[in-house]
Structure formats: structure tokens, C-alpha cells
Amino acid sequence: MNINHNFQNVADSYLFSTIAKKVAEYQQENPKADIIRLGIGDVTMPLVPAVIEALHGAVDEMGKKETFHGYGPEQGYGFLKEALKGYYAQRGIELDGDEIFVSDGAKSDVGNILNLFSQDNTVLVPDPVYPVYVDTNIMDGRKILYMNANADNGFLPLPDPAVKADLIYLCSPNNPTGAVYSHAQLKQWVDYANENHAVILFDAAYEAFVGDKSLPRSIFEIDGARTCAIEFCSLSKTAGFTGTRCGYTVVPFDLESDGVKLNKMWLRRQTTKFNGVPYIVQKGAAAVFSDEGQKQIHQVIGYYKQNAKVIADALKELGVWFTGGEHSPYIWLQCPNGMASWDFFDLLLKEGNVVGTPGAGFGKNGEGFFRLTAFNDLENTRKAVERIKKVLSSL
Amino acid sequence: MNINHNFQNVADSYLFSTIAKKVAEYQQENPKADIIRLGIGDVTMPLVPAVIEALHGAVDEMGKKETFHGYGPEQGYGFLKEALKGYYAQRGIELDGDEIFVSDGAKSDVGNILNLFSQDNTVLVPDPVYPVYVDTNIMDGRKILYMNANADNGFLPLPDPAVKADLIYLCSPNNPTGAVYSHAQLKQWVDYANENHAVILFDAAYEAFVGDKSLPRSIFEIDGARTCAIEFCSLSKTAGFTGTRCGYTVVPFDLESDGVKLNKMWLRRQTTKFNGVPYIVQKGAAAVFSDEGQKQIHQVIGYYKQNAKVIADALKELGVWFTGGEHSPYIWLQCPNGMASWDFFDLLLKEGNVVGTPGAGFGKNGEGFFRLTAFNDLENTRKAVERIKKVLSSL
Incomplete structure (x- = not known):
């Protein structure tokens, strides 16, 4: 029996598994750290009624x-x-x-x-x-x-x-x-x-x-x-x-x-x-x-878009270049001071206890960029934005 | 763009689609026929509590x-x-x-x-x-x-x-x-x-x-x-x-x-x-x-096995060769008088209003055989068995 050898050309680990591992390690070393996740694109609001x-x-x-x-x-x-x-x-x-x-x-x-x-x-x-x-x-x-x-x-x-x-x-x-x-x-x-x-x-x-x-x-x-x-x-x-x-x-x-x-x-x-x-x-x-269903899910989508706006407004205020966040739950920003994606990931995790996704994980043109998602709740998003502001101001 | 041409070597229609089509046609021609399905291996009892x-x-x-x-x-x-x-x-x-x-x-x-x-x-x-x-x-x-x-x-x-x-x-x-x-x-x-x-x-x-x-x-x-x-x-x-x-x-x-x-x-x-x-x-x-779940599902499995026994007992009585039906919900029987599988399918559908699966649909060695399932309810299984007996006796 021969295996499909093409599998050996695929990277061992999936981007989001690598992130999950890094975050878990940091959390273990810093059990009291209140980490806010704006990384993986997973929703947090319950299914609508x-x-x-x-x-x-x-x-x-x-x-x-x-x-x-x-x-x-x-x-x-x-x-x-x-x-x-x-x-x-x-x-x-x-x-x-x-x-x-x-x-x-x-x-x-x-x-x-x-x-x-x-x-x-x-x-x-x-x-x-x-x-x-x-x-x-x-x-x-x-x-x-x-x-x-x-x-x-x-x-x-x-x-x-x-x-x-x-x-x-x-x-x-x-x-x-x-x-x-x-x-x-x-x-x-x-x-x-x-x-x-x-x-x-x-x-x-x-x-x-x-x-x-x-x-x-x-x-x-x-x-x-x-x-x-x-x-x-x-x-x-x-x-x-x-x-x-x-x-x-x-x-x-x-x-x-x-x-x-x-x-x-x-x-x-x-x-x-x-x-x-x-x-x-x-x-x-x-x-x-259904009419009711559409009304309810658009309330939730509106809520996430409000989160996106909170992030976008802060980035504008900080003068950080970004795309997205208006017709999308994702914000794609340029890392400050020409920093590499994974370095900015580590900085934000350690100094701000905020998790994002390093752009380099999506390809070579992602290097120097960073993805934040709007899928957390408003309170956490606001808290995360304050922390990001603080980290960026300290640079 | 090239398609995967291997798809052209696969038969156009899936066995059970062909059966469904034949049954639907017969039902349309005979709207009053009370057809009992012992064909596709689909269960009929609800999920357990x-x-x-x-x-x-x-x-x-x-x-x-x-x-x-x-x-x-x-x-x-x-x-x-x-x-x-x-x-x-x-x-x-x-x-x-x-x-x-x-x-x-x-x-x-x-x-x-x-x-x-x-x-x-x-x-x-x-x-x-x-x-x-x-x-x-x-x-x-x-x-x-x-x-x-x-x-x-x-x-x-x-x-x-x-x-x-x-x-x-x-x-x-x-x-x-x-x-x-x-x-x-x-x-x-x-x-x-x-x-x-x-x-x-x-x-x-x-x-x-x-x-x-x-x-x-x-x-x-x-x-x-x-x-x-x-x-x-x-x-x-x-x-x-x-x-x-x-x-x-x-x-x-x-x-x-x-x-x-x-x-x-x-x-x-x-x-x-x-x-x-x-x-x-x-x-x-x-x-x-769970303990409760296992007890409940084994009651249902026992019920289906009881149906299988009803079919098996009838086939024994009729002297028809078969396998299965004891540790399985399927009974695999030899068609009577050397009849071909699809001929027996048509006979049973038309004369008995019972649907089974022609053995030939599973490969060349299935020719001359026929599959019945125990997944209907007891009442229908008993009714189907009486009809099968009648059809076989009339040959």
C-alpha cells in the first residue's frame, strides 16, 4: 500500500493550532493573565431565538x-x-x-x-x-x-x-x-x-x-x-x-x-x-x-459590526493603516514600525494580553500585517482596544 | 480546466435512486396500493428518550x-x-x-x-x-x-x-x-x-x-x-x-x-x-x-431483530435459502425458481406491494438474490411476510 505522498508537502500544523498552542503556553506561565481573543474567527453570541x-x-x-x-x-x-x-x-x-x-x-x-x-x-x-x-x-x-x-x-x-x-x-x-x-x-x-x-x-x-x-x-x-x-x-x-x-x-x-x-x-x-x-x-x-430569523441575525451582525467600528475608530485615531471592518468582521492592519507579524503577535499577547492573527500565517504578503476579528463581545472588544492603544503608545 | 474524467466511469444512478423511481412510478399508476418498504436500510423508530x-x-x-x-x-x-x-x-x-x-x-x-x-x-x-x-x-x-x-x-x-x-x-x-x-x-x-x-x-x-x-x-x-x-x-x-x-x-x-x-x-x-x-x-x-441510553437503544435493536425473526421464520417455513437476520438487520435470500433479482423485485412490487432490494444491484454474485430489511415496524413486517408467502405460493 502506498500513501498519498502529497500529504508530506503540507505544513505539519495548521495556523490556528500554532496560535492556540502559543496562547495556552503563555496562559500556563501567567495563570492570572486575562487574555482577550480577537484571533480565530469564531462567533461568541448565542443562536437567535x-x-x-x-x-x-x-x-x-x-x-x-x-x-x-x-x-x-x-x-x-x-x-x-x-x-x-x-x-x-x-x-x-x-x-x-x-x-x-x-x-x-x-x-x-x-x-x-x-x-x-x-x-x-x-x-x-x-x-x-x-x-x-x-x-x-x-x-x-x-x-x-x-x-x-x-x-x-x-x-x-x-x-x-x-x-x-x-x-x-x-x-x-x-x-x-x-x-x-x-x-x-x-x-x-x-x-x-x-x-x-x-x-x-x-x-x-x-x-x-x-x-x-x-x-x-x-x-x-x-x-x-x-x-x-x-x-x-x-x-x-x-x-x-x-x-x-x-x-x-x-x-x-x-x-x-x-x-x-x-x-x-x-x-x-x-x-x-x-x-x-x-x-x-x-x-x-x-x-x-424567516422574517423573524432575518431580523434577529441582523441584530447580531450589527452588534459585531459595532465591535469592528470600535477597533477601526481606534486604529484611525492611532494613525494605523488598515482595510476591512466595514463590510466584514475582519480588520487587517499594518504592524507598527515595520514590525514582523509574529513579533507583533508576541508583543500584543505579552504586553496587552490580546490575541490576534499574524498576517504572515496567511502568506508572504501577509508579513507585516495583522488580523483582528470583531466576534468577541463589546465589553471585551473595548477592553482589548484600550490595551492595544497602550501597547502602541509605548513603542 | 479539466474535470476528473474518472467520474464518467461511475454509473449514472445510484441503486437506491433507481428503486425509488420504480416504486414512485408504480405508486402513481396504482394510487391505492398500500406499499410496504423493506428495501433501503433506513430505520423507522424514533430517537430514544x-x-x-x-x-x-x-x-x-x-x-x-x-x-x-x-x-x-x-x-x-x-x-x-x-x-x-x-x-x-x-x-x-x-x-x-x-x-x-x-x-x-x-x-x-x-x-x-x-x-x-x-x-x-x-x-x-x-x-x-x-x-x-x-x-x-x-x-x-x-x-x-x-x-x-x-x-x-x-x-x-x-x-x-x-x-x-x-x-x-x-x-x-x-x-x-x-x-x-x-x-x-x-x-x-x-x-x-x-x-x-x-x-x-x-x-x-x-x-x-x-x-x-x-x-x-x-x-x-x-x-x-x-x-x-x-x-x-x-x-x-x-x-x-x-x-x-x-x-x-x-x-x-x-x-x-x-x-x-x-x-x-x-x-x-x-x-x-x-x-x-x-x-x-x-x-x-x-x-x-449512557446506561439509560444503552438500555433504550437495545430495546429498539431487539425490536428490529424481532422483525428479522418474523421474516426468517417465514422463509424457513417456505424452504427458501437465506443468510443473515440473526446478528444483522438484513436478510439475504435466494430468489425462487432461479428467478433474476430485478424480476423478483418487479413481481414482489406488483403482486405483493412489497419493496425489497435486488441482489444484482450489489454486484454480479448478487444476481438471483434479494435483500429484505428488518427496519420497518412489526405490523408492516408481519403484513409484508404474509404477502410474500402468498406471492411465493402462487408461483
């Missing part, structure tokens, strides 16, 4: 023979796909129910979608980038090209006609930088993909944070995207589902290669290697899209 | 900030891994908690585990077989060898030293045949695997149905298995979790190739392409392993 009510109702159904649910459709129940279809329709995007696949989260689908593509495809990823895009392709042995995202292009790289790529990862609003592509910018990517017979893997996990109606929240708002894009979305950040697990992926019927529909391939992949999301969770997810 | 209580408790936790759970460990919460460790310990199997990976079901893990292996490995599967073992390997382009399972070997094939294979699929109690390997038989497989540096992918999804204490319920009851086996298990049939989704996979530390631990590879795969099972579901799963 409409979701809790739906979850309880579904649990009750599972306890009675007449209303019990066994195997469901692998691609999701009709009631949830209809709700998602309606959610897209609000933005003028018409989808067929069979173009929507309910899943246990964007991370799974972003990894598993690679089953559909040949290993000889060339992959284009921005740098800095969510590490999963890179690691999953290294595991398959694909060639990876990087495009520079930096302060010069506002961390929003555009296509270079000289570069030929088959699979292109775009994330907007961006993790880690919080930057958001405009319609015109995404149109350039869609045109490039259609001209080069490439596929855009569009990560829309943070779409619900976009407040400006003129900014796109889905790649399918762009003309031509139906022949070149797959979109991944998730309720993790939208509705606090990081521990409840539900997302969805849109594979349009018009996306084809060699006369084969990728929608049909994904259906075959999912029916063969996946058994659907728990009925209970799907009922909870559907409640997110 | 201990699980329902745990699920409600976990939903309440998710609704309060102090007890809310965001991202959990991808490989499962400690409380559930400890419960599973204890479950194995009851059978004298000592596992480390980090050898156990909680997942959303055996189907996902059986498919995804192939990420760890090179595409040039040769796969050995019994025929008849659960279609997922075959389809997932076709999608990767691996060479598949079949071993004959038939009435001569009691549908329990043993290793052939002349055949060299790298990945070996074993399922015991078996789906579809209900046959169960003995310790001595599994020892032959473990010895073969260790001698040939092969890996046994052991599907133990039906272990809870084994009543005879002398029969193995885990591959890890066999000496030498820790260096050559991975075990997949699920709460789907054990505790009615087909629509609730929780399983677990054991990858022992001692399983290595080229000095690389497969446990470490699987951890890297899961942390990169999976985000764990919902906290709520893991709390429900842990309740399955």
Missing part, C-alpha cells in the same frame, strides 16, 4: 414515530433549498433548487469540490489567503500560482492576462483582509474565467456583513458567472453556526467542461460520499431565513 | 451566551470520545482518545479516507458489496479486484494468497448479506493484510446487532489489527441516527507506511476539510452510551 425554537421543534419531531426523519436527500431538504432560493431571489438571482446543495459547512465543500477536477489543473490563489485553499490543493498535488494582494491594490488583486490558471479562488468580503470586490472588479474576473475556461471558486462566507447595497454579495450578481463559477456560503458567521454546522454551495447548470455538467458531478459526489446535514440542523437553518 | 433529552439540553445551551458552543475540535469533543473509548473498553479494546475521530457518518469517512492513499493502490472488494466502496474508488481511478462471495462460502470470502491487494474492504455483519465473520476468519484477513502491507477498511456499522458474544464486533478484537486496519462505525443503525448523522472512525497509531502514521494524515485531512459534527448532535450521541 427563532433558530432555537426551530431546533427544539425538530428535536421533538425526532422523538415521535409519526414525525421521525431518517435519511434525507443528500443535497438538502426542499424546505431549506426553497428558503435559500428565496434568499438569492431577493438579490435578483434566479436559481433552480437543484443548483443549491446544502452541506455541513463551506470548509468541507471547498475541500471536497476538488474531487471534480483533474490533478493537472493549475490553481490561482491570492496571497494572503485562507490556508485551506492552499492545503487542500497541496494534498492533491496541484500546481499553485499566487497573485499578490497588497496595500497597492487594496488587497484586491485583478486578473493578469499573462497568467493561465484553471481554478481561481476568490473570497469577498475577504478573509483575512476584510477587503470587498466591486461589481466591476468581479466582472473582470468572470470575463477572464470565461475566456480561459477557468472556474472561479467563490467564497461568500461573509456576504451577510456587506452593508453597502452597491457592493456584490454573490458572484452570481455578475453577468456571465453562471458559466464559470461555483459559490460557497455558510451560516457560520451569518447566523452563529460555527458549532451547529450548515452551509450551502451553488453549482449552476450552465457550468460545463467537455460536455459534462459540473452540477451533475457534484450531485454524484455528494450522494456517494455524504449523507446530508442533520434534519434538526436543517430546520434550524431554515429559521434563519 | 435519553437522546431526545440530551438534544433538548444542548439546544438550550446554544441559546445562551454563557453555554454557547462555537467551533469544536474537528475530531470530536472529548466527552464523546471518552464515551466511545469506554464502549470499546467494554469489549477489551484499549484505544487512545486520539485514535478515535467523530464524524458525520460512516459514508463520509469511507469515501474521504481514500484521500490518504495513492491512486496506484489496488482495491479488493467482495461481490456483492455496498456500492459506495466501488464508486468512491472508481472516482479516484483505482484498480478494483473483486472476490466472490456466494452460497458456497456463506457470503464470507477469505483471502487468496495469490491475489495482491493494497486496500481491502470488509463489512461484518455484512451489508447486504447479513453474514458475520468469526474471529478465526478475520484473523486470516489480518494476517494476510500484515504480510502484504495492505490496509483493511473495516465497516462495523452493524456491530450492535451481533447477539452472539463469540462473534467479533470490531476488527480490533483481532490480534495484529492495529498495524493493518481502520474501522468505520456509525450510530445510524445502532441508535436510529440516519437523519441525525454521527459516526466514528478508529485509526490506530500503529498503522504506518513509509514511516508515516496514517492517524496523523487523517487528523490533517479532517482538520483541513471538515469542521466537526454539530455540538448538539455530539451531545445526543454521547447519550447513546
Whole structure:
């Protein structure tokens, strides 16, 4: 038996495990330190009442023979796909129910979608980038090209006609930088993909944070995207589902290669290697899209955006360069005095007891930058900001 | 962009979709027909009270900030891994908690585990077989060898030293045949695997149905298995979790190739392409392993086994050859008068309004055989058996 040797090319440890280890070590040495975490992008607010009510109702159904649910459709129940279809329709995007696949989260689908593509495809990823895009392709042995995202292009790289790529990862609003592509910018990517017979893997996990109606929240708002894009979305950040697990992926019927529909391939992949999301969770997810659910989750999103503003205002006051924080829960700032990312991480942990994410963990262009998240509570965020101010003033 | 062309070698439609379509067509033509389903292996009894209580408790936790759970460990919460460790310990199997990976079901893990292996490995599967073992390997382009399972070997094939294979699929109690390997038989497989540096992918999804204490319920009851086996298990049939989704996979530390631990590879795969099972579901799963939970689920399993006995007794009375039904929810019977599987399927559907699964759907050695499941309720099972008797007597 031979193992898949590509695994040996993946870094041993995942960025967030390294951070968790560093923080745990510091906490052990300083048991009294009151550490505030603005590092990993995990939410802290509970599920909203409409979701809790739906979850309880579904649990009750599972306890009675007449209303019990066994195997469901692998691609999701009709009631949830209809709700998602309606959610897209609000933005003028018409989808067929069979173009929507309910899943246990964007991370799974972003990894598993690679089953559909040949290993000889060339992959284009921005740098800095969510590490999963890179690691999953290294595991398959694909060639990876990087495009520079930096302060010069506002961390929003555009296509270079000289570069030929088959699979292109775009994330907007961006993790880690919080930057958001405009319609015109995404149109350039869609045109490039259609001209080069490439596929855009569009990560829309943070779409619900976009407040400006003129900014796109889905790649399918762009003309031509139906022949070149797959979109991944998730309720993790939208509705606090990081521990409840539900997302969805849109594979349009018009996306084809060699006369084969990728929608049909994904259906075959999912029916063969996946058994659907728990009925209970799907009922909870559907409640997110009810009028009551939407009102409640937007209150929570508003709360996180208020946190982001607290951070952004402080950085402005300090004169620190940053992107994000307006249509995104992430703030991407330049480390003070040309400091390296991991040095600033150590400084902030030791002098301020605040945890962030070193930009270098997202790629070489992340060096010298730092990510803060708005997902803690307001009290902690305010406290963290005071500490950051103090650390920066002491430099 | 090139697609993964191996997908074109996979049959368009999954066995159970074909059956569902045939049944739906018949029902449409005969709207008054009272069809009884003993086809797909889906449970019909509700989740037990201990699980329902745990699920409600976990939903309440998710609704309060102090007890809310965001991202959990991808490989499962400690409380559930400890419960599973204890479950194995009851059978004298000592596992480390980090050898156990909680997942959303055996189907996902059986498919995804192939990420760890090179595409040039040769796969050995019994025929008849659960279609997922075959389809997932076709999608990767691996060479598949079949071993004959038939009435001569009691549908329990043993290793052939002349055949060299790298990945070996074993399922015991078996789906579809209900046959169960003995310790001595599994020892032959473990010895073969260790001698040939092969890996046994052991599907133990039906272990809870084994009543005879002398029969193995885990591959890890066999000496030498820790260096050559991975075990997949699920709460789907054990505790009615087909629509609730929780399983677990054991990858022992001692399983290595080229000095690389497969446990470490699987951890890297899961942390990169999976985000764990919902906290709520893991709390429900842990309740399955409480004293109360075990008592309650074994009542349900006993109920299904009673159904199996009703079917088995009728077949004995009719003089029909069959395996299974004693330590398994499946009964695998020979079609009457040398009839082909799909012909018998049509006959039973039309003349008896009973749905089963044609053996031919599981491989060429399944031709002439037929699978019935014990997962309906007692009343329907009794009714179905009377109808089967009538159809067979009329031949």
C-alpha cells in the first residue's frame, strides 16, 4: 500500500493550532493573565431565538414515530433549498433548487469540490489567503500560482492576462483582509474565467456583513458567472453556526467542461460520499431565513459590526493603516514600525494580553500585517482596544 | 480546466435512486396500493428518550451566551470520545482518545479516507458489496479486484494468497448479506493484510446487532489489527441516527507506511476539510452510551431483530435459502425458481406491494438474490411476510 505522498508537502500544523498552542503556553506561565481573543474567527453570541425554537421543534419531531426523519436527500431538504432560493431571489438571482446543495459547512465543500477536477489543473490563489485553499490543493498535488494582494491594490488583486490558471479562488468580503470586490472588479474576473475556461471558486462566507447595497454579495450578481463559477456560503458567521454546522454551495447548470455538467458531478459526489446535514440542523437553518430569523441575525451582525467600528475608530485615531471592518468582521492592519507579524503577535499577547492573527500565517504578503476579528463581545472588544492603544503608545 | 474524467466511469444512478423511481412510478399508476418498504436500510423508530433529552439540553445551551458552543475540535469533543473509548473498553479494546475521530457518518469517512492513499493502490472488494466502496474508488481511478462471495462460502470470502491487494474492504455483519465473520476468519484477513502491507477498511456499522458474544464486533478484537486496519462505525443503525448523522472512525497509531502514521494524515485531512459534527448532535450521541441510553437503544435493536425473526421464520417455513437476520438487520435470500433479482423485485412490487432490494444491484454474485430489511415496524413486517408467502405460493 502506498500513501498519498502529497500529504508530506503540507505544513505539519495548521495556523490556528500554532496560535492556540502559543496562547495556552503563555496562559500556563501567567495563570492570572486575562487574555482577550480577537484571533480565530469564531462567533461568541448565542443562536437567535427563532433558530432555537426551530431546533427544539425538530428535536421533538425526532422523538415521535409519526414525525421521525431518517435519511434525507443528500443535497438538502426542499424546505431549506426553497428558503435559500428565496434568499438569492431577493438579490435578483434566479436559481433552480437543484443548483443549491446544502452541506455541513463551506470548509468541507471547498475541500471536497476538488474531487471534480483533474490533478493537472493549475490553481490561482491570492496571497494572503485562507490556508485551506492552499492545503487542500497541496494534498492533491496541484500546481499553485499566487497573485499578490497588497496595500497597492487594496488587497484586491485583478486578473493578469499573462497568467493561465484553471481554478481561481476568490473570497469577498475577504478573509483575512476584510477587503470587498466591486461589481466591476468581479466582472473582470468572470470575463477572464470565461475566456480561459477557468472556474472561479467563490467564497461568500461573509456576504451577510456587506452593508453597502452597491457592493456584490454573490458572484452570481455578475453577468456571465453562471458559466464559470461555483459559490460557497455558510451560516457560520451569518447566523452563529460555527458549532451547529450548515452551509450551502451553488453549482449552476450552465457550468460545463467537455460536455459534462459540473452540477451533475457534484450531485454524484455528494450522494456517494455524504449523507446530508442533520434534519434538526436543517430546520434550524431554515429559521434563519424567516422574517423573524432575518431580523434577529441582523441584530447580531450589527452588534459585531459595532465591535469592528470600535477597533477601526481606534486604529484611525492611532494613525494605523488598515482595510476591512466595514463590510466584514475582519480588520487587517499594518504592524507598527515595520514590525514582523509574529513579533507583533508576541508583543500584543505579552504586553496587552490580546490575541490576534499574524498576517504572515496567511502568506508572504501577509508579513507585516495583522488580523483582528470583531466576534468577541463589546465589553471585551473595548477592553482589548484600550490595551492595544497602550501597547502602541509605548513603542 | 479539466474535470476528473474518472467520474464518467461511475454509473449514472445510484441503486437506491433507481428503486425509488420504480416504486414512485408504480405508486402513481396504482394510487391505492398500500406499499410496504423493506428495501433501503433506513430505520423507522424514533430517537430514544435519553437522546431526545440530551438534544433538548444542548439546544438550550446554544441559546445562551454563557453555554454557547462555537467551533469544536474537528475530531470530536472529548466527552464523546471518552464515551466511545469506554464502549470499546467494554469489549477489551484499549484505544487512545486520539485514535478515535467523530464524524458525520460512516459514508463520509469511507469515501474521504481514500484521500490518504495513492491512486496506484489496488482495491479488493467482495461481490456483492455496498456500492459506495466501488464508486468512491472508481472516482479516484483505482484498480478494483473483486472476490466472490456466494452460497458456497456463506457470503464470507477469505483471502487468496495469490491475489495482491493494497486496500481491502470488509463489512461484518455484512451489508447486504447479513453474514458475520468469526474471529478465526478475520484473523486470516489480518494476517494476510500484515504480510502484504495492505490496509483493511473495516465497516462495523452493524456491530450492535451481533447477539452472539463469540462473534467479533470490531476488527480490533483481532490480534495484529492495529498495524493493518481502520474501522468505520456509525450510530445510524445502532441508535436510529440516519437523519441525525454521527459516526466514528478508529485509526490506530500503529498503522504506518513509509514511516508515516496514517492517524496523523487523517487528523490533517479532517482538520483541513471538515469542521466537526454539530455540538448538539455530539451531545445526543454521547447519550447513546449512557446506561439509560444503552438500555433504550437495545430495546429498539431487539425490536428490529424481532422483525428479522418474523421474516426468517417465514422463509424457513417456505424452504427458501437465506443468510443473515440473526446478528444483522438484513436478510439475504435466494430468489425462487432461479428467478433474476430485478424480476423478483418487479413481481414482489406488483403482486405483493412489497419493496425489497435486488441482489444484482450489489454486484454480479448478487444476481438471483434479494435483500429484505428488518427496519420497518412489526405490523408492516408481519403484513409484508404474509404477502410474500402468498406471492411465493402462487408461483
